[in-house]
Every structure is written in structure tokens, then in C-alpha cells.
Amino acid sequence: MKLIYSHLKHFLPDLSVPPHQLRDDLTLIGHFCNFYEKIGKEIIFDLDIKVNRGDCLGYYGLAKDLSVLYDLKLKNADILPLQTTSTPLPIQVTTDTVTRIQALKITSLKNTSSPTWLKNFLKLHGLHSINPVVDLTNYIMLLYSIPTHAFDTHKSGDHLIWQLNPGYQEFVTLDKSKLTLDKSILMINNPTQALSLSFWGGQNAAIDSQSQEVILEMAIYNPTTVRQNHRLLRSQTEAATRLEKQLDPNLIPLAFSHLVNLVLDICGGQISSQLFDYYPHVKKPLKIDFSPDLVFKISALKVPNTFIKKTLKKLDIHQGLIPTLRPDITNPEGIANEILRFWGYQNIPVNQPLSYKKVTDITPKILYTIDTLKDQLKQLGYDEVLTWPLVSKPSDQNAVQTQNSINSEYTYLRTSLIDTLKLQLDNYRRLKLPQPQFFEIGKIYFKTGSKYSEKYALGLYHHNPQILKNDLRTLGLKSQIENSFAQIILDNLKHPDFYQAKFSPQTPAIELNSQIITLDANLLLDTKVNPQTLLEKYKKIIGPQILWNITITDIYHDQKLGKYRYTFQVNYYNCNDKIAKKTHLSAFNLL
Amino acid sequence: MDLKKLLQKLKDKLNLVANQTELKSVRIEYLGRQGIVNSLFSQIKNHPDPKSFGQELNAFKQAVESLIESHKIKDSPINTPTSPKTSLLAATLAKVGHLHPLTQTERQLNQLFQKLGFSLYEAPDIVTDDYNFDRLNVPADHPARDMQDTLYIQEPKYLLRTQTSTIESYLLETAKKSLPLRAAFAGTVYRNEKVNRSNHFAFRQYQAVVVDKNVTLKDLIGTMDLMFKTLYGSKVIVRYRAKYYPEVEPGIGPDMQCFSCHGQGCPLCKFAGWIEMGGSGMIHPNVLKKAGIDPKKWNGFAFGMGLDRWTMAQNNIQDIRTLMGGNLSYLPYK
Numbered sequence: 001m002k003l004i005y006s007h008l009k010h011f012l013p014d015l016s017v018p019p020h021q022l023r024d025d026l027t028l029i030g031h032f033c034n035f036y037e038k039i040g041k042e043i044i045f046d047l048d049i050k051v052n053r054g055d056c057l058g059y060y061g062l063a064k065d066l067s068v069l070y071d072l073k074l075k076n077a078d079i080l081p082l083q084t085t086s087t088p089l090p091i092q093v094t095t096d097t098v099t100r101i102q103a104l105k106i107t108s109l110k111n112t113s114s115p116t117w118l119k120n121f122l123k124l125h126g127l128h129s130i131n132p133v134v135d136l137t138n139y140i141m142l143l144y145s146i147p148t149h150a151f152d153t154h155k156s157g158d159h160l161i162w163q164l165n166p167g168y169q170e171f172v173t174l175d176k177s178k179l180t181l182d183k184s185i186l187m188i189n190n191p192t193q194a195l196s197l198s199f200w201g202g203q204n205a206a207i208d209s210q211s212q213e214v215i216l217e218m219a220i221y222n223p224t225t226v227r228q229n230h231r232l233l234r235s236q237t238e239a240a241t242r243l244e245k246q247l248d249p250n251l252i253p254l255a256f257s258h259l260v261n262l263v264l265d266i267c268g269g270q271i272s273s274q275l276f277d278y279y280p281h282v283k284k285p286l287k288i289d290f291s292p293d294l295v296f297k298i299s300a301l302k303v304p305n306t307f308i309k310k311t312l313k314k315l316d317i318h319q320g321l322i323p324t325l326r327p328d329i330t331n332p333e334g335i336a337n338e339i340l341r342f343w344g345y346q347n348i349p350v351n352q353p354l355s356y357k358k359v360t361d362i363t364p365k366i367l368y369t370i371d372t373l374k375d376q377l378k379q380l381g382y383d384e385v386l387t388w389p390l391v392s393k394p395s396d397q398n399a400v401q402t403q404n405s406i407n408s409e410y411t412y413l414r415t416s417l418i419d420t421l422k423l424q425l426d427n428y429r430r431l432k433l434p435q436p437q438f439f440e441i442g443k444i445y446f447k448t449g450s451k452y453s454e455k456y457a458l459g460l461y462h463h464n465p466q467i468l469k470n471d472l473r474t475l476g477l478k479s480q481i482e483n484s485f486a487q488i489i490l491d492n493l494k495h496p497d498f499y500q501a502k503f504s505p506q507t508p509a510i511e512l513n514s515q516i517i518t519l520d521a522n523l524l525l526d527t528k529v530n531p532q533t534l535l536e537k538y539k540k541i542i543g544p545q546i547l548w549n550i551t552i553t554d555i556y557h558d559q560k561l562g563k564y565r566y567t568f569q570v571n572y573y574n575c576n577d578k579i580a581k582k583t584h585l586s587a588f589n590l591l
Numbered sequence: 592m593d594l595k596k597l598l599q600k601l602k603d604k605l606n607l608v609a610n611q612t613e614l615k616s617v618r619i620e621y622l623g624r625q626g627i628v629n630s631l632f633s634q635i636k637n638h639p640d641p642k643s644f645g646q647e648l649n650a651f652k653q654a655v656e657s658l659i660e661s662h663k664i665k666d667s668p669i670n671t672p673t674s675p676k677t678s679l680l681a682a683t684l685a686k687v688g689h690l691h692p693l694t695q696t697e698r699q700l701n702q703l704f705q706k707l708g709f710s711l712y713e714a715p716d717i718v719t720d721d722y723n724f725d726r727l728n729v730p731a732d733h734p735a736r737d738m739q740d741t742l743y744i745q746e747p748k749y750l751l752r753t754q755t756s757t758i759e760s761y762l763l764e765t766a767k768k769s770l771p772l773r774a775a776f777a778g779t780v781y782r783n784e785k786v787n788r789s790n791h792f793a794f795r796q797y798q799a800v801v802v803d804k805n806v807t808l809k810d811l812i813g814t815m816d817l818m819f820k821t822l823y824g825s826k827v828i829v830r831y832r833a834k835y836y837p838e839v840e841p842g843i844g845p846d847m848q849c850f851s852c853h854g855q856g857c858p859l860c861k862f863a864g865w866i867e868m869g870g871s872g873m874i875h876p877n878v879l880k881k882a883g884i885d886p887k888k889w890n891g892f893a894f895g896m897g898l899d900r901w902t903m904a905q906n907n908i909q910d911i912r913t914l915m916g917g918n919l920s921y922l923p924y925k
């Protein structure tokens with residue numbers, strides 16, 4: 001949600017905080033501000049509005065919040081009463097998914113070009129100017145978070161019907177997208193034509209610059225219906241984003257009169273009908289029993305009673321009656337949240353954590369097995385890896401498949417860790433990692449009939465299968481070894497009653513971005529030298545930046561020459577071929 | 592079985608042993624409960640000449656014990672060969688094993704919370720929408736279901752959990768008869784996201800849950816702050832603010848001051864100056880009720896955070912794919 005500072009001041013004329021403070025304060029009261037920017041003379045805030053605050057997808061709701069925070073007066077637009085006529089509009093509503101509609105007709109208007117301020121406003125919100133009537137419907141939606149729509153009655157006639165789809169197969173939206181409908185779609189039609197969806201207008205009665213008479217309408221529906229409709233049609237519009245949330249039907253009179261006032265102002269013309277107001281079940285304020293003690297009970301903060309009283313008053317919460325603008329407040333804790341977010345959660349001390357308390361230990365014992373094995377495997381020289389739980393081809397036909405994975409090549413859950421560890425080995429081979437030795441403890445998944453099951457498994461790889469076999473024996477684990485891989489299901493092992501896993505920081509892991517380069521060197525020495533001393537020496541000479549590993553693969557006593565030949569194998573990483581060779585040659589004096 | 596060969600193999604092994612840890616694993620391999628020696632003893636009864644085989648084994652066991660016990664290790668991480676003969680074959684730096692950096696982070700947190708009396712916990716990855724949504728106060732067709740892109744097994748009933756709060760659903764149900772409750776847990780969670788350098792369909796989250804009498808936001812924020820200081824050091828600046836999550840009321844969002852720009856705004860923090868660190872709050876009374884816990888008697892808090900970004904920063908990893916099935920590796924000798 002974009003918020004233009006200068007426009008916010010229409011509702012809060014006395015607002016004077018600097019933009020960086022407004023950014024921080026909006027965030028602290030729950031509307032995370034990603035950033036603000038200057039465009040021309042305007043300052044625009046970019047806010048994340050949470051799904052429970054449909055009201056704050058408009059300036060009005062945000063201004064209301066800020067009026068409480070800064071103790072400012074909220075000023076409504078100057079709106080003249082609507083001069084309606086006595087002619088009723090022949091509108092029909094045949095579905096119970098409509099919460100409220102207001103509508104009226106305006107004739108003799110001139111819909112040529114929007115004023116500059118309106119064009120600029122929309123542009124800063126990322127919308128194109130189309131024509132004044134359409135622009136004003138967008139403008140009002142952005143102000144009050146209630147979508148509104150206009151029909152060209154030369155095209156549609158006055159007989160509008162709010163109904164569930166009576167049988168239209170297809171609908172062409174304002175931007176000419178073709179949607180395939182089913183009978184669950186809430187629509188606004190006339191007796192012969194499909195005109196609009198609840199959240200998206202159509203081509204058939206579109207307003208254009210020639211439009212002279214229009215029906216303006218503003219409506220709120222059952223949010224679930226709108227949500228199901230837009231999900232079915234895979235079309236989430238700005239209107240749908242608002243209508244799927246709980247909006248306040250009691251705000252419609254203010255927002256709708258504002259719209260009508262502006263249309264008359266900018267386009268001329270006059271109202272030529274009664275105000276149609278369909279509102280079968282009037283929404284009443286929710287009553288919540290709230291005791292100010294709850295604020296302390298929840299927060300351990302002593303918020304003064306005067307502050308609590310003042311805040312409730314500014315929020316229009318009187319005698320526990322919650323204004324319909326705020327359907328997100330549903331319980332006493334919700335009211336406490338209001339008090340506390342305006343008092344400031346940042347005022348809660350951060351230095352008083354829980355202290356130790358003995359409670360029932362419910363740790364599943366398998367976690368002790370997992371931790372024990374990880375420590376043992378580490379001791380045996382294995383490196384822990386994690387692999388993708390999703391695979392393209394599972395090795396077991398009882399694999400679980402995902403339905404909507406956008407990574408379309410990876411739709412199955414793995415049925416064996418060996419499957420994914422093989423991919424890890426391929427990766428290590430591509431990187432020319434010498435002598436890989438690694439393990440993973442993770443889950444594997446199966447489908448049996450209509451049931452899903454998952455098991456913890458240990459998968460291991462050792463480049464030398466004989467050592468792998470020994471290691472399994474050391475660990476007391478039984479498994480087939482297949483191409484140097486082994487897998488053990490952990491669920492059925494006998495689990496220890498307790499195990500305290502160790503935490504000691506290790507050298508950081510390495511993101512290998514290029515292949516490991518392996519080079520050999522021979523060293524001729526007159527005397528026998530402890531090979532470990534040699535390894536240490538060359539390790540230092542090469543340096544930790546690029547040395548992956550160093551090994552003496554052979555020591556040969558040449559009796560004719562009376563010399564000892566040491567064959568080194570050095571693995572370099574974090575560098576290219578050229579650097580590796582240069583370092584290697586100079587380290588072993590081979591230049 | 593050639594006992595002489597086995598003994599020679601042990602000697603070779605010991606020559607490569609560089610430290611106490613490795614020595615211990617050799618000891619386990621040979622003398623452990625399920626080690627080589629014991630497995631040989633268990634074969635006595637099947638041997639054609641059990642008596643003499645038994646005597647041989649006893650001698651073998653003594654030899655193994657004395658070899659292992661008399662093996663000396665220098666403090667240097669590099670082993671010094673005891674016999675010149677082996678040194679003529681080859682020499683390597685001792686291979687060291689490593690735990691995954693996420694395991695490291697998780698253990699660091701587990702250790703902190705276990706000291707406070709927390710249990711650890713785990714629960715299924717494949718869950719019903721009941722555990723992932725309804726029990727967390729997100730009814731069907733509620734827009735809060737869009738807060739995460741769900742990866743479905745069978746829409747809308749079966750899915751891969753999208754958050755560690757789903758584990759909390761199981762936890763509350765399990766623990767309702769043994770309150771008060773303290774538990775902390777890590778879990779893989781899934782989102783239907785395209786995999787690239789900065790997004791993954793699977794990642795690790797960590798969550799802590801407390802249910803007790805008279806728990807407050809002060810307990811929540813103090814404990815959460817302790818967690819951040821444990822991970823990020825005592826100088827970390829975290830602010831706590833209002834944030835909406837359907838499963839909590841009130842909901843609190845911790846933001847860490849950007850360590851790159853110190854709050855001034857930079858590309859890393861998308862110019863906000865702060866980085867969102869996860870979510871928390873007092874457990875919503877509806878969530879307790881759905882788990883069968885009376886919200887008039889009990890209340891509690893929960894907090895959760897993603898572990899990947901921190902673990903990446905700590906290990907200087909640029910690509911999130913490195914953490915899972917990628918180019919993650921470790922220096923073999925340290």
C-alpha cells in the first residue's frame with residue numbers, strides 16, 4: 001500500500017512529524033514501512049498492510065490509527081448532502097452474498113479529462129489515468145479501501161441485477177481478459193448481458209470518455225464469496241484484495257457521498273435518481289467485556305489508566321462497543337493489543353527473560369538418537385549435508401506427490417536418502433572434491449492407500465566402502481552397502497533415554513564456487529624426514545586461503561641415489577588453475 | 592577370521608589417529624559393546640574348536656586393549672607415526688567431520704532453551720489443513736491463508752507444513768495433559784516458491800512455546816531477546832513492535848537493526864534500516880481452546896524465526912541453495 005504524505009494530511013491537517021519518524025511509527029504500530037521516497041515534491045511511503053486490517057488498505061483507516069497515536073483530530077472531506085430525485089432505480093438483488101450496496105444515477109456529465117492532481121495521485125499509486133469517472137472510483141477505493149464501480153447506462157440500462165451467475169460461460173473484463181465462469185460467481189448483470197464481477201468490471205458497460213449518464217455503485221459482499229471467486233478465476237485485482245477482507249458497511253455512506261460529490265464537481269451533471277441503499281442486515285458494533293487490568297496481565301506494563309481511557313475514546317470504543325470499522329478486534333486481548341501498540345511494545349523491558357523451571361520433559365526420544373548419531377558420525381570424519389526433500393523421480397512407487405509445485409521438475413517427496421545423496425555426490429564430483437565422506441539425517445515419505453507416512457533415516461556415503469562397512473559396525477548399525485552408500489531407518493532403533501548434544505563452534509562451512517584443483521609434486525631429500533613435519537611445513541607455505549588438503553601419497557627410498565622421494569598430492573580451492581599452478585610450483589621450488 | 596591381520600589393521604589405524612576423539616572412536620570400534628572384539632566372542636559357540644578359539648580371543652582382546660591404552664597422542668592435531676615402516680607408505684592430515692551449520696545454530700539454541708527447562712519436540716511434515724491453519728485460528732477461505740504460498744499434497748486437505756507453528760499445533764495437543772509446558776524445536780518448512788539464489792521451497796525455522804499460568808509479554812520479549820543475543824552477540828539491537836499473526840493476540844514482531852547500515856537504510860535491508868526477524872505473540876485463546884487447553888486457566892507465548900539467513904551470513908554463504916543439496920563443503924582437516 002502506497003501512502004502519499006501530503007494526501008494523508010487531508011485527513012490529518014495537524015500532522016507534522018518528519019517522514020522518517022512517520023516511517024518508524026507506522027511500523028511500530030503494525031504497518032511495516034519498507035521505505036519512503038521523494039518523487040517530485042511528494043513523499044511516498046510503502047507499507048505492508050496485514051490481512052486483518054482491510055480498513056488500512058485506504059488512507060482513512062491509516063489516518064484513523066495515526067489520529068490515535070498522535071492524538072490528532074481526524075478531518076473528513078467536505079461533503080455536500082446528496083441532492084437526489086424521487087425516481088427509484090430498478091435494481092434487483094437476488095443473492096444473499098451482498099452485505100450492502102449504495103447506488104445512484106448521474107446524467108449529463110462530461111467525462112473528458114481528469115484534473116492534474118487526480119492524475120498525479122493515481123500515477124504515484126502506480127495507476128494510469130483513464131477518464132474522470134473511472135479515475136475517481138479508483139481514487140475513492142484508495143481513500144476508503146472500499147471498491148466502487150460505474151456503469152454506462154446507455155450501454156447497460158438502469159436495470160442492474162446482483163446475482164450468482166445465471167449461466168454465463170464467459171466474461172470479458174475491462175482489460176479484455178476472457179474468464180471462464182461457473183455458477184458460483186457473484187455478478188452484476190442486466191437482464192440480457194453480463195456486466196461485471198464483484199471485483200472486476202466488464203467490457204459491456206465500460207465507461208468511456210463519451211459516457212454521459214452513469215450508475216455509480218459501492219458495495220461490500222461476503223468476503224468468502226469474493227475470495228473463492230477470485231481464486232477460482234485466478235484474478236486478484238486491487239478490488240478483490242480489499243473485498244476478500246472484512247470491510248465496514250457503515251463506512252459506505254461517507255465514502256459513496258464523497259465519490260458522488262467529486263464526480264459532480266469534476267464532471268458536472270446532476271443526480272437523477274433516488275439513493276438506492278440495500279442493507280438487509282445492519283452491522284452492529286461487537287460488545288466485548290474489557291477490564292483495563294488485562295493490559296497489565298498480558299504485558300506486565302503499568303500503563304496509566306488515563307492513557308487507557310483516552311485511547312479507547314480515540315478508538316471510538318465506548319462501553320466495550322467496538323466500532324464496525326475494526327472487525328479485527330474480536331476479544332479482550334484484541335482491545336489490550338490496541339492499548340499496547342499505541343503505548344508502544346518497545347517500552348517492554350528486554351532484559352527479563354524466563355528463568356529455569358522444571359516442567360515435564362516431553363522430548364521425543366528419537367531426537368536423542370539423531371543427536372547421538374550426528375556426534376558419532378562427526379567423530380568418524382563424516383560431514384553433514386542436507387539435500388532436497390523433493391525429487392524428480394522417486395525410487396519407490398509409493399512416493400507422495402505434490403500437487404502444485406511451481407518447481408515442476410521436482411514434485412515427489414523422496415522415498416530414500418540415497419536418491420538425494422547420490423545427487424550430492426554428483427555435485428561433489430563435479431566440484432572434484434577429493435575423497436567425499438558425508439551423511440544426512442532426514443525424513444523420507446510414503447503413501448500407503450490414502451495414508452501418508454514419514455520416517456527418519458540416516459544416509460551415508462564413504463568413498464571407501466570397506467571403511468563405510470567398518471564405520472557401520474562401529475556404530476552398531478546394520479545396512480546393505482550399495483555403491484558406497486548406506487541407509488538406516490532410525491524410527492525402529494532403540495532410542496537412548498537422554499543425550500545432551502554438544503555445541504561447540506566449528507570452522508565455518510564453505511560455499512564451493514569452483515572446482516578443486518589437484519596437483520602432484522615430488523620432493524627429493526637426502527635424509528628421511530618425518531612426513532607429518534613435511535605436511536605441516538607445506539601447509540604453512542601454501543597458506544589456508546587456497547589449501548583444501550595436502551597428502552603424501554608415497555615415500556620411496558632410491559638406494560642408487562641414496563635419496564628419499566616424497567610424493568605430494570595437494571588440493572587447491574578458492575582459486576583458478578593458473579593461481580593453483582603458480583602457488584604449487586613456487587611452494588615446491590619447481591620453478 | 593585372521594586375528595593377526597585384525598591386530599595389524601588396528602596398528603595401522605592407530606598410526607593415523609591424531610587426537611583423543613579419534614582414539615575414542617577406534618576404541619568403540621574394537622572394544623565397544625557392539626565392537627569387533629565382542630562380535631568375535633559371540634562367534635565362539637559356532638566355532639569348530641570353541642575352547643582354543645576362546646583362548647586366542649582372550650589373548651587378542653588383551654593385545655587390543657594394551658595397544659589402545661598405550662597409544663600416545665601428542666597435542667598437535669597432526670599425528671606422528673610411531674613406526675617408521677608406516678611412514679614409508681603415506682601420510683595425511685587427519686580427516687575431521689563436520690556438522691551442518693544449521694545443526695550448529697539449532698544446537699546453540701537447543702542448549703540455551705534446555706538450560707531454561709525446555710523440552711525439544713518434533714512433528715510430521717505432511718499435515719492436514721487442520722493443523723496448519725484451522726488450529727492456528729485461520730479458518731478455510733481466510734485471506735491469512737495467503738500469508739504463505741502453500742505446497743499441497745492434496746488440496747485443500749493435505750499439505751506440507753508452511754511454518755513451525757504447525758508443530759506447535761501438535762505440541763499443544765500432546766502437552767495439554769502435562770501443563771505447564773516449555774518446548775523449543777527446529778523444523779523444515781515448505782513454501783511453493785521457485786528455487787533461486789535467494790529463495791527456496793524448503794527452509795529451517797526455529798520456534799519456542801511456553802504455556803503456563805500468568806505468562807506475560809515481558810517474559811516473551813525478555814526470552815526472545817536472550818535468544819537473539821545468544822545468536823548475534825550482546826550488542827545486537829532488536830526492536831519489538833506490533834505485528835499480526837492469526838495464531839497470537841497480541842502479536843509482536845522483532846526487527847533487528849540492519850548490521851550493514853546500522854539503521855540508515857541500504858540494499859541489504861531494502862532501505863528499511865531494520866530486518867524482520869520472525870514473529871511472536873501471546874498464544875491466541877482460540878488456539879488454546881482448539882488444542883483442548885482452557886484459556887481461562889492457562890496462557891502462553893510462542894515465537895519463531897527463520898534460521899537460514901543468519902546461518903548464511905555467519906558462514907559467508909551467498910546462495911541459499913548452498914545450504915540444501917548444494918555446494919556446501921568443509922575443509923577436510925579442520
Ligand SMILES: [Zn+2]
Pocket residue numbers: 849850851852853854855856857858859860861862864865
Ligand atoms: Zn541496511
